[in-house]
Amino acid sequence: xxxxxxxxxxxxxxxxxxxxxxxxxxxxxxxxxxxxxxxxxxxxxxxxxxxxxxxxxxxxxxxxxxxxxxxxxxxxxxxxxxxxxxxxxxxxxxxxxxxxxxxxxxxxxxxxxxxxxxxxx
Numbered sequence: 773x774x775x776x777x778x779x780x781x782x783x784x785x786x787x788x789x790x791x792x793x794x795x796x797x798x799x800x801x802x803x804x805x806x807x808x809x810x811x812x813x814x815x816x817x818x819x820x821x822x823x824x825x826x827x828x829x830x831x832x833x834x835x836x837x838x839x840x841x842x843x844x845x846x847x848x849x850x851x852x853x854x855x856x857x858x859x860x861x862x863x864x865x866x867x868x869x870x871x872x873x874x875x876x877x878x879x880x881x882x883x884x885x886x887x888x889x890x891x892x893x
Contacts, residue, residue: 775815782808807890814887821880828873835866 785805
């Protein structure tokens with residue numbers, strides 16, 4: 773399902789609704805229009821969740837890169853105490869980011885399930 777097709781369907785249904793005179797047809801078209809708008813809203817929510825997950829994954833990647841560099845640097849230095857604390861903080865941040873991403877992915881899957889359920893009605 774893509775946004776442009778959905779927006780085109782909504783515009784077409786709005787034009788049809790304005791031209792309809794039969795009350796039953798107007799009600800049916802209005803129901804379909806409502807569902808299309810709701811689908812568009814869910815699609816926008818999904819796109820936002822995907823963007824948020826992508827950004828969080830990029831953050832995780834950047835932190836892991838920094839962690840790898842810190843480890844390499846630590847191997848050349850002989851001060852294990854501060855390095856261990858730095859690594860612990862970075863790993864804690866990664867765990868938090870992964871948990872946030874997992875929650876967003878779960879929300880995305882729920883939205884997708886809602887959209888699929890809506891399409892089968």
